[in-house]
Amino acid sequence: MNKKSATFPVLVIDDVAGSKGPAQLPGPSNISHFAGRPRPGEKIIKGVLAFSAALTVVITVGILIALIVPGVEFFVNVPIWDFLFGTRWTPMFADADYGVLPLVSATIWTTVLALIIAIPFGLGAAVLMSEYAHPKLRAVLKPILEVLAGIPTVVYGLFALQFIQLVVFKEWLQLDTGAFSVLAAGLVMGIMIIPTIASISEDAMSAVPMSLRQGSAALGANRMQTSVRVVFPAALSGIIAAIILGVSRAVGETMIVAIAAGSQARIVTGPLEAGQTMTGFIANAALGDSRVGSLEYNTLFAVGLLLFIITLIINMISIRLVNKFRQVY
């Protein structure tokens, strides 16, 4: 650009000052001094980017419509009140009941159990990696965590069913439990979520400026105090985002619960009971032979819609929380 400008008429500062009237620029006045070269490539790139952005929106809306249409058909046949607050879920039986609470109860159990495992261990791993670990240790730990995140969930499901439930719970601990339990599913789901929470929280904590840690150390704080009182609050919005992502993954996780939690839809009252989650139901029933447009078919979408709304609410709450606790540094 600088080289180019030399070929243009040079504007003399004295003229601008106004002492000799308006600046006299040499050359024909109808040629802009600022005309650039045309950049057709830029338009194409912009078009591609806009298309990509539009596509995600269109797909999301499409999924939503695909969920809502059969969902609404379902609620024409089943009162929404009976669906939300009914305690018996037997859509495939002759005397069908469509109370979704049993599915919701199993989802709550597995999600809460998963978070009880994932939050402390995930955050602990994050604090260790960002505040304590020698760079060499960190270089080993982070890839291991990422491998953990890359294990297919079906493997986790198998692990929960065959090892945790059968070997650990029944053989070693002699617990009074059947072939399935929400505890085994929740526990393993928690292990699965640890890397998500650890990795995102660690990013948030590492982003806290070193100067804050130095300031804290210079006031006589030890590492733990610096981590807990300065770094953690400063990274809190990122940490909350990590936890919410973990919650969303737990609520939406399908394979582990479909394999290890069981397939009987009933209100779960204890961690050693079996139960069917919302996702577990969809996975099981979608493999069946329900006719398109039938009530059983629409039932799938009603549950899917509920799942979608729950996730949406969790996301909205998280945005609120993040804004509330945000500490800008």
Next chain:
Amino acid sequence: METNSPDQPASSATVRPTPSDVALPDQPDAVLTCDNVDVYYGSFKAVEQVNLGFGLNEITALIGPSGCGKSTLLRSLNRMNDLVEGARVAGTVSFMNEDIYGPGVDAIEVRRRIGMVFQKPNPFPKSIYDNIAYGARVTGMKVSSMDDLVEEALTRAALWDEVKDKLKQSAYGLSGGQQQRLCIARTIAIKPDVILMDEPCSALDPIATMRIEDLMQELRKDYTIVIVTHNMQQAARVADRTAFFTALPDETTGNRTGVLVEYGKTGQIFGAPNDKRTEDYISGRFG
């Protein structure tokens, strides 16, 4: 609020002996001393063979060109270098005749007694009140009233009148100069004996700089202050004694290692330096 004004202190280049120069003893009554101190980063020697004593209730300025190791030395005085991977100190740094790197010495306790103010203001993303209370809370200081402690620290840092109505607001709403005074207030709130300042005014405008300098004169009655500065006028204005450092390249490796060239009363350093290099530096011929 704090804008440039024609009477900015930085422009007054007049070098004068500080008024206390005459009353100052020839040798400092040292509370903090360096004996043959070398500071290394890994195998790289950043500072070599420093012998210095920082006098009680005096302001000592460390000056010199970039890379001469003055900040490195400052950070070794309260073991902030411990936080840097591979940093190591040889020789002895002692506070009231106790080796601060000795066995059984808790670096955290060292930093509590020898506080530090940094180049860029670094308030915590907390309220003004919590910033001041932080040190007392983490060190478990016995305080009868935290409110009084906060007020006293802010008053001593000449910030109280400006912030007394917004103590619960974020410290990030303050201007750069106010933030730096907050950081000084935070440091004096835990009642250290020595305050180390690492170019505390380099991110500030001249008016804010002047305020900090006034504050230093005020604090000097109770504290021993060591300040690293790039601004020679600042050293001449505020310091009782000045130490001039320079960097010498190693003949074989070419690595530049900082050495102490000259140390004396500020008036003497700026008025009649003994070393040619000091004279060249302060007269602007190099650095």
